C-alpha cells in the first residue's frame with residue numbers, strides 16, 4: 001500500500017551559522033523522505049528557517065545590518081548547508097515569506113475564534129536564548145548565585161501586555177492524546193518527561209510581545225507581534241498553503257512526522273497539538289526527538305570555538321560518510337559524541353572494509369572472469385537462497401524500523417546482511433572456483449551481484465551519492481532502483497563498467513610518509 005508521507009525538520013533560527021546539530025535532524029528527515037519515495041509513497045519533505053523574534057533581531061543589530069538583509073543572508077547559508085548535505089527537501093519555508101505570514105495569521109484567527117485567546121499582561125521569566133517562558137519553580141541555581149533556566153540559559157524578568165493562549169484548558173486533552181496514541185511521541189525518555197511536565201499542571205501561555213517589532217503582527221492588534229513559537233510552529237501548515245483547503249498540498253495534513261531536537265520537544269508535543277486542537281485541526285501523527293551531539297566530549301559552543309560546520313566534514317570525508325556516521329554512531333534518539341577518531345573508524349571498517357571490499361571483490365572478479373558481463377541467474381544452492389532471502393526482506397524490515405524512527409537499527413539490519421555477504425564470498429571462494437568449476441563461479445558471482453543490488457537499493461536513503469555510483473557499477477539502471485523494482489531481476493548479459501572503489505579508506509594526512 002502506498003500513501004502520502006509528510007515529514008518535517010525544525011525550522012532553524014537564523015541568529016547563527018548552521019552546524020552539525022542542524023544537519024543531524026535534516027539528514028534523519030531526509031532518510032525518511034527518501035525511503036518513503038523508494039517505497040512508492042507521495043512524499044512532501046519540508047525544511048526551512050525561523051526568522052522572527054527578539055533573538056534574531058538582536059543578532060542583526062549586533063551585525064549592524066537591517067534584519068531583512070541579515071535573515072536573507074543566513075537563510076541562504078542554511079539552504080546551502082542542506083544542499084551540501086544532499087538533503088532532498090521538497091520545499092524550504094522562510095517565516096518572513098508572505099505565504100507564511102498569511103498562514104500564521106489565519107491560524108491565530110482560528111484559535112482566537114474558538115475563544116482560546118485572551119488579552120492580559122505577562123509578568124514573569126523569559127529566556128531569550130531559548131525563546132521560552134519559564135515558571136519560577138522551573139529555574140535552577142546558576143553561576144554567581146543567579147537563577148537560570150533549566151537549560152542553563154540566562155533569564156530576564158519581563159512585564160508587558162500580552163495575549164494569552166488558554167493552555168491550561170488543554171491539559172486533560174493532551175494527556176488523553178499521549179495515552180490513546182502511544183506512537184504520537186518518542187522516544188520514551190522524552191515522552192516520560194513531557195507527560196510528567198503536563199501532569200504537573202499547565203499555565204496559560206503568553207503568545208504575543210509588544211517590546212519589539214521583528215515578528216508577525218497579531219491580526220487586529222498591530223501593537224503586538226506573535227510570540228516566535230506560535231509563528232514558527234505554524235510553518236508546518238503554511239507550507240501546505242493553509243488556510244486554503246483546496247490547495248493540492250492540503251492533502252498532506254496531518255503531518256506523518258515532525259522530527260525535532262530533544263530541547264524543543266516541549267513546544268512540539270505540548271503547545272503545537274494544543275494550538276491545533278483549539279483551531280479544530282487534526283494533530284500530527286508523530287513527533288520524535290533526537291538527542292544532542294557533543295564534540296570530542298565537549299559541549300559545542302561558540303565560546304569554546306568548537307562549533308562544527310557539517311560542510312567542512314563533508315569536504316574532508318565525503319557527504320555520505322558523514323551522513324552514515326551521524327545515523328550509525330548511536331541509537332537514534334540518544335545523545336552522542338562526534339570524534340574524529342570514531343568517524344574515521346566507522347568509515348574505514350564499515351564502509352571501506354565491510355561494504356566497499358565486498359563490492360570491489362565481486363566486481364573485479366566479474367571483470368576479470370566474466371568479461372565484465374552479468375552472468376545468468378541459474379540454479380540456486382541452499383546458501384545462495386539463504387543470502388538472497390536475507391536481502392529480500394530488507395525493505396520490509398527497514399520500513400518497520402523507520403516507522404519507529406529506529407534509524408540506527410535499520411542500518412544494523414543491513415550490516416548484518418553485508419557481514420553475511422562477506423562470509424558467503426569467503427566460504428564460496430569464487431576465485432578458487434575459477435580453476436575448478438567455472439559455472440559455479442558464475443552462479444556465485446551472480447548471487448553476489450543480486451545481493452549487492454538489494455543492499456545498495458535499501459541504502460540509497462542513507463548514502464544517496466555513493467549508492468548511486470554503486471548501483472551504476474552493478475549495472476542497475478535509473479528506473480530499476482525502487483523497492484518495487486527489486487522484484488525483477490537485472491537481465492543477464494549486461495556489460496558492467498570498469499570497477500571503481502566506492503569508499504576510499506581514510507588515512508590521516510600525518511600518517512603518510514613525508
Ligand code: MSP
Nearest residue numbers: 010011012013021022050232233260261262292293
Ligand atoms: N527555531 C527553532 C525551531 C522551530 S521549529 C517550529 C529552533 N531552532 S534552532 O536552530 O535553535 O535549533 C534547531 C535544532 O537544532 C533543534 O532541533 C536542536 O535540537 C538542534 N540542535 C542544536 N544544537 C544541537 C546539538 N549540539 N546536537 C544536536 N542537535 C542540536 O530551536
